Amino acid sequence: MSAQHYLLRNRDVEGIDRIEVYEANRGYAALRQALKDYQPDELVAMVKKSGLRGRGGAGFPTGMKWGFLPNDGRSRYLVVNSDEAEPGTFKDRELIEENPHQLVEGIIISSYATRASEAYIYCRGEFLRGAEQLKRAVKEAYDHGYLGKNILGTDYSLELKVYRGAGAYICGEESALLESLEGKRGNPRLKPPFPAVAGLYGGPTVVNNVETICNLPPLVTYGPEWYTSMGTEKSPGLKIMSVSGAVKRPGNYEIPLATPLRTLIEEYAGGMLPGRTVKAVIPGGSSVPLLMPDQLDTPLDYESVVKAGSMLGSGGCIVLDDRVCMVGATARLVKFYREESCGKCTPCREGTYWMTDVLERIEYGQGQLSDLDLLADVADNIAGKCFCPLGDASLGVLVSALKHFRHEFEAHVADHGCPMGARLYDTVNH
Amino acid sequence: MIRLTIDGQEVTVPQGTMIVDAAAKLGVDVPIYCYHQALGPLGACRMCLVEVEKMPKLATACTTAVSEGMVVRTSGPAVDKGRRGVLEFLLINHPLDCPVCDKGGECFLQDYTFEYGPGGGRFQEPKIEKVKDGPINPFVLIDQERCVLCQRCVRFMREYVGEEQLLLEGRGVETVVTTVEHEPATSQFTGNVIDLCPVGALLSAPYHHKGRPWNIEREESVCPHCPVGCTSKITAREGHVIRMEGRPIPDREWGWLCDRGRFGYDFGYHPDRLATSIVKGKENTAAQATRQVAEWLKTVVDQEGGRGVGFIIGGGHTTEEAYQLRRFAAEVIGTDQLAISRTEAGYLPRGLNGTFDDVKQADTVVLLGSDPYDTVPVVHLKLRDRLLHYPALRVIGLGPLPLTRDTLPGLDVLVPPGQESLALALAMAAQWPQNSDVQTLVGSLKEFELQGVTAQTLVQLGQYLQGAEHLVLLWDGKEPEMAMVLGVLARLREKPTAVLPTFGPANWRGYEHAGFSPRFEDLTAVLEKARDGEIKILMVFGADLLREYPNRQLVESAFNQVEYLVVEGILPPQGAQHVDALLPGAAWAEVYGTYINMEARLQVAMAGVQPPGQARPIKTYVNTWARMLMKPLNWDEEWDPFDDDSGDLLPFEPVPDHVVALAMPPEAVGPMTLVTGAFIWESGQPSEILVPRVPQFPGRINPAEVKDMGLSTKRGHIMVSQGSESIVVAVTADPQVPKGILWVPQGLFGTNHLIEGTVTISGVTEEVTV
Amino acid sequence: MKPEWKAWAQEAKNEFPRANSALMPLMHRIQLSEGWLSNETIRDVAELMELPVQYVESVASFYSLFHRQAVGKRVIHVCVGLSCALKGSDELMHALEERLGIKEGQTTEDGAYTLLEAECLAACDKAPMVQVNLRYEGPVRPEDAERLLSEEVPS
Numbered sequence A: 001m002s003a004q005h006y007l008l009r010n011r012d013v014e015g016i017d018r019i020e021v022y023e024a025n026r027g028y029a030a031l032r033q034a035l036k037d038y039q040p041d042e043l044v045a046m047v048k049k050s051g052l053r054g055r056g057g058a059g060f061p062t063g064m065k066w067g068f069l070p071n072d073g074r075s076r077y078l079v080v081n082s083d084e085a086e087p088g089t090f091k092d093r094e095l096i097e098e099n100p101h102q103l104v105e106g107i108i109i110s111s112y113a114t115r116a117s118e119a120y121i122y123c124r125g126e127f128l129r130g131a132e133q134l135k136r137a138v139k140e141a142y143d144h145g146y147l148g149k150n151i152l153g154t155d156y157s158l159e160l161k162v163y164r165g166a167g168a169y170i171c172g173e174e175s176a177l178l179e180s181l182e183g184k185r186g187n188p189r190l191k192p193p194f195p196a197v198a199g200l201y202g203g204p205t206v207v208n209n210v211e212t213i214c215n216l217p218p219l220v221t222y223g224p225e226w227y228t229s230m231g232t233e234k235s236p237g238l239k240i241m242s243v244s245g246a247v248k249r250p251g252n253y254e255i256p257l258a259t260p261l262r263t264l265i266e267e268y269a270g271g272m273l274p275g276r277t278v279k280a281v282i283p284g285g286s287s288v289p290l291l292m293p294d295q296l297d298t299p300l301d302y303e304s305v306v307k308a309g310s311m312l313g314s315g316g317c318i319v320l321d322d323r324v325c326m327v328g329a330t331a332r333l334v335k336f337y338r339e340e341s342c343g344k345c346t347p348c349r350e351g352t353y354w355m356t357d358v359l360e361r362i363e364y365g366q367g368q369l370s371d372l373d374l375l376a377d378v379a380d381n382i383a384g385k386c387f388c389p390l391g392d393a394s395l396g397v398l399v400s401a402l403k404h405f406r407h408e409f410e411a412h413v414a415d416h417g418c419p420m421g422a423r424l425y426d427t428v429n430h
Numbered sequence B: 001m002i003r004l005t006i007d008g009q010e011v012t013v014p015q016g017t018m019i020v021d022a023a024a025k026l027g028v029d030v031p032i033y034c035y036h037q038a039l040g041p042l043g044a045c046r047m048c049l050v051e052v053e054k055m056p057k058l059a060t061a062c063t064t065a066v067s068e069g070m071v072v073r074t075s076g077p078a079v080d081k082g083r084r085g086v087l088e089f090l091l092i093n094h095p096l097d098c099p100v101c102d103k104g105g106e107c108f109l110q111d112y113t114f115e116y117g118p119g120g121g122r123f124q125e126p127k128i129e130k131v132k133d134g135p136i137n138p139f140v141l142i143d144q145e146r147c148v149l150c151q152r153c154v155r156f157m158r159e160y161v162g163e164e165q166l167l168l169e170g171r172g173v174e175t176v177v178t179t180v181e182h183e184p185a186t187s188q189f190t191g192n193v194i195d196l197c198p199v200g201a202l203l204s205a206p207y208h209h210k211g212r213p214w215n216i217e218r219e220e221s222v223c224p225h226c227p228v229g230c231t232s233k234i235t236a237r238e239g240h241v242i243r244m245e246g247r248p249i250p251d252r253e254w255g256w257l258c259d260r261g262r263f264g265y266d267f268g269y270h271p272d273r274l275a276t277s278i279v280k281g282k283e284n285t286a287a288q289a290t291r292q293v294a295e296w297l298k299t300v301v302d303q304e305g306g307r308g309v310g311f312i313i314g315g316g317h318t319t320e321e322a323y324q325l326r327r328f329a330a331e332v333i334g335t336d337q338l339a340i341s342r343t344e345a346g347y348l349p350r351g352l353n354g355t356f357d358d359v360k361q362a363d364t365v366v367l368l369g370s371d372p373y374d375t376v377p378v379v380h381l382k383l384r385d386r387l388l389h390y391p392a393l394r395v396i397g398l399g400p401l402p403l404t405r406d407t408l409p410g411l412d413v414l415v416p417p418g419q420e421s422l423a424l425a426l427a428m429a430a431q432w433p434q435n436s437d438v439q440t441l442v443g444s445l446k447e448f449e450l451q452g453v454t455a456q457t458l459v460q461l462g463q464y465l466q467g468a469e470h471l472v473l474l475w476d477g478k479e480p481e482m483a484m485v486l487g488v489l490a491r492l493r494e495k496p497t498a499v500l501p502t503f504g505p506a507n508w509r510g511y512e513h514a515g516f517s518p519r520f521e522d523l524t525a526v527l528e529k530a531r532d533g534e535i536k537i538l539m540v541f542g543a544d545l546l547r548e549y550p551n552r553q554l555v556e557s558a559f560n561q562v563e564y565l566v567v568e569g570i571l572p573p574q575g576a577q578h579v580d581a582l583l584p585g586a587a588w589a590e591v592y593g594t595y596i597n598m599e600a601r602l603q604v605a606m607a608g609v610q611p612p613g614q615a616r617p618i619k620t621y622v623n624t625w626a627r628m629l630m631k632p633l634n635w636d637e638e639w640d641p642f643d644d645d646s647g648d649l650l651p652f653e654p655v656p657d658h659v660v661a662l663a664m665p666p667e668a669v670g671p672m673t674l675v676t677g678a679f680i681w682e683s684g685q686p687s688e689i690l691v692p693r694v695p696q697f698p699g700r701i702n703p704a705e706v707k708d709m710g711l712s713t714k715r716g717h718i719m720v721s722q723g724s725e726s727i728v729v730a731v732t733a734d735p736q737v738p739k740g741i742l743w744v745p746q747g748l749f750g751t752n753h754l755i756e757g758t759v760t761i762s763g764v765t766e767e768v769t770v
Numbered sequence C: 001m002k003p004e005w006k007a008w009a010q011e012a013k014n015e016f017p018r019a020n021s022a023l024m025p026l027m028h029r030i031q032l033s034e035g036w037l038s039n040e041t042i043r044d045v046a047e048l049m050e051l052p053v054q055y056v057e058s059v060a061s062f063y064s065l066f067h068r069q070a071v072g073k074r075v076i077h078v079c080v081g082l083s084c085a086l087k088g089s090d091e092l093m094h095a096l097e098e099r100l101g102i103k104e105g106q107t108t109e110d111g112a113y114t115l116l117e118a119e120c121l122a123a124c125d126k127a128p129m130v131q132v133n134l135r136y137e138g139p140v141r142p143e144d145a146e147r148l149l150s151e152e153v154p155s
Ligand SMILES: Cc1cc2nc3c(=O)[nH]c(=O)nc-3n(C[C@H](O)[C@H](O)[C@H](O)COP(=O)(O)O)c2cc1C
Pocket: A053, A054, A055, A056, A057, A058, A059, A060, A062, A065, A081, A082, A083, A084, A085, A086, A169, A170, A171, A172, A173, A174, A175, A207, A208, A209, A210, A212, A213, A388, A389, A390, A393
């Protein structure tokens, strides 16, 4: 367990959401240092060297992403993705609600590094408090000369604005986010062109996750070597894992990457609730396949989790215990994707609807054995055929549940109902 | 150029081409719903999955651009399964009601399901219920349950037409296409979504439940209502035209129609349609009526010679019919008193006539008195298309009222009515002051000052005229001198300069090609000769002169004076009491023939139905008369309107280079000027289907003037007077219209009782519907 | 149209001058004061933004937080995401339904409450999670339903 927090410093410092406290605790020192000691390109090089990877889900190397911006003189945008809505993930909310200045500082450093002259935080509509905290922090930062014209007396200027979404998970997908930020329906865009070339308002744009950007202040303060001293070669540094489910202490935990899943559950999260055992773990948000109890020693780094058959994703770790009905749990997750499909492409729109209905039918005891193959085949017809990754995301848990817990599905069919008696499903309007 | 292989065949296409279009070039059909070449890629339906070597997943052929050496397979186990899957998805919430669907038999969902789809259904869950047969407007119905959400309709209206009247509402599987709060869509182009819809979601209301693929016949045709002559297909059933669709022509036409054209096909079944001959007010047999007319012709020709007979053609006749009539007039009657019914005085020499290809290349468009949205709607769409491909398109309106629009933005130069040619000439004089032709043109305008137009504007206009790489001018044909000014401009510019005439009648070029004089002076001369007693028998074919000719008094005195007035047509003309013999004619879709459109392009329209009752084509009439007059016509050698060298365009003719000075305009006198113009809803034959869409208050006037008359509403009736004549016009207050201008569609409200120019107006107390 | 909306529209446009970026901020602000977006409001917003009504309606209908039907004074969102469901959000929803005498998606007759389900609210550590007028409250166990309803309306 790390004694000291780097990203979740709000855990250590009371009132750090206020600028005075933040400043008193080395706040904005990294920014001063960045502006004073580094040219933008040097910062990009530093981020490349640190090996920092995007924490929004895909784990794409951040320095490399910044390097894609074309050098064509157009003004650039940095957009911070704070649309966190992947079931099981709740790290960004804590970061913006409890320590907004850290994000603001990270944004200013990142914007300086990418030579962006305007930055936006796209904040999930449900995050009313988060948006208020951010707006207040942004205003304080302006008042203290960290934003606006000639930041800290340098010739670097930046405008930062907070924009609220209005309830649509798909707007976490970067191109849908940009559409939404332009005041449109949140449908994903055709790529290419990628945001780096034609993003917000058609200009070159970097989209990064909140947590990704929050890494910048400590990175500048402690240097890339500090960062690479943690984790693995390909997955260096720190990651916040959101743990929920049947553990004693659900919550966010800052871990060095490659910390074993078991450590996360047993030490950080305090172990399982009394009398419960692990049935399966969704390690990286609702779209990734299950890890089984015999995989608890999997190190939580991008490569190892992939090797174990899943993905680290956004770090939303849902621990399912022996009392959970896998059919009900799967149905619940697939229904989420049905509710949140934007409706643009056929397989995602219709497929998630179909799968949800079939899963609910099985859960309610009206399933047939053939439904299991049907689900697998419908999933196959969605896989890799959708406009954006949301369709595939709906399959992660389903496909692995069908693989590891087929007997549970079969039992539902045989018993004409849920053998666990789990009432996981009752709110659905039947 | 990029070379790639599709299904083992090599093909070379320009960079940026999508796989689907490259495949089409090879005749390889990739199934699509959401993609449409005019709208560009969307990638929503996922129907067009193909396999591309080295790509890990199936690719959508509509969004994947070709690359050098690419190897594409449009079938195979993975592709087939992918397609089957997508089709199955599209069908799960589809009501599967093909037997009662108008699109049954002409539906992509049916076709593809048959070709690639799953054998049986595996979906057992309840389907989502949505709106069925909901109205988009009086002409277009939507069945949301059949919709595959390809967004073609929404994108067409929003991106292509620029009138966002259809929308996606909701999200995910609940998404529907609808109109806002069920307000009817008012755009001129809504019907195109019926053709665009690949399934049975958007339907034609007038065609609803009228036909099935096995009991209809489709024929290629051309829309007869305006000079665009859009390529179309008619659907006929049991002797009636029951539908009109657009007909795309590869690389030339997308097949768009305006709503006026698409839904106005029912004029042949108008309750007033002539189906019997009427002689001296009494119904008669066809044989007797024809004989009677032959006798009159014989009497007049015997007494006066052939020149005692005048022929005027108008309406929707084909070029061939005009030719037959012209030969009858020349060879049997022996007269050269032939004219075309015209409303405008201008004539465009063939040599200046551009084509729609010019629109596709234009960088500058000048609208001379004509707003294409109202006069030639599909040309407005063609300009939109150009604007989408070339956003820098410069549009300039030149006329008494603004001619650009939100959907076609540009600069408007407002000039007093009747002074467009002067404005153009003055702009040319600013740009080419040394040119002798220009000097001649403006020679007598030294003292003249164009009202409301600054010298600076003229200089700017001149620069635009010279700077344009490819100049297209749309001309309303009102000012005859314009042709001469345009001729000078074309010679000066030495770069492509193309004029598109927006005036009618739709087939005037065809009548000209057949040998009728297109000149307005000749029409006036025929009418004057009739008035003066030189012409004893006036033979009018398809024209409604009392409505069309701008000076009604002349027509009335001609009608009063002639001994015999013979009118052929499909509907009774105005002033039927003057007509001695009224002969029912065959209408569009009832005769095969060619029409020549505003590009001077010949296009063939097939016949799909028989004329009703006694109605018959011109050829039958002239043959009978010729036989009765003992001079049978010899049709051995069928006339071919197409030219061997120029194909479907009329042969080019040099532009006359005769230049004279433009006259000083008369001093403006009154505070209110009447201006008339073409208006698509009033062009061509009246349609009953269209009645709910035809604007009831089509006149336009500045709101301030309405207020001055004490009319509080936005619409109302006003009395318009000139000398002893007055008419009542239904107007809408329109802030776009400058003060002092009253605009009225040609042919409506009896405007031709008045001469365009100064009028006085006053409010009418009569109750007004709003 | 309320007189102040014009100023709000202007402020939104000043802050987000490009594309239609001012649209959602304006709708948020109006909804905050009106509770929901009626057809008339959508028309007014369209006018203020100089956008087609169709466009505004289409955008508004995409986002689940824009209410196109009247809602109660307190809008209760019960998270039904997996983590909350594991902790009894279904039972909580039932308890609220019973207590309020309405079903999910409905508004009480007196216009006091609207009960809605929410997808994962990103607060799974405090499951079952509820939002009252978008203010987080959690965990709210089924037996806490009564307490939730008796609390002051958060501003
Ligand atoms: C359906 C979908 C939802 C997503 N939601 C989020 C999200 O809520 N937050 C986020 O940071 N990234 C999300 N992403 C990933 C973003 O598209 C994008 O990759 C990310 O914001 C990039 O930031 P990073 O490189 O810093 O990770 C989502 C992607 C998809 C396909």
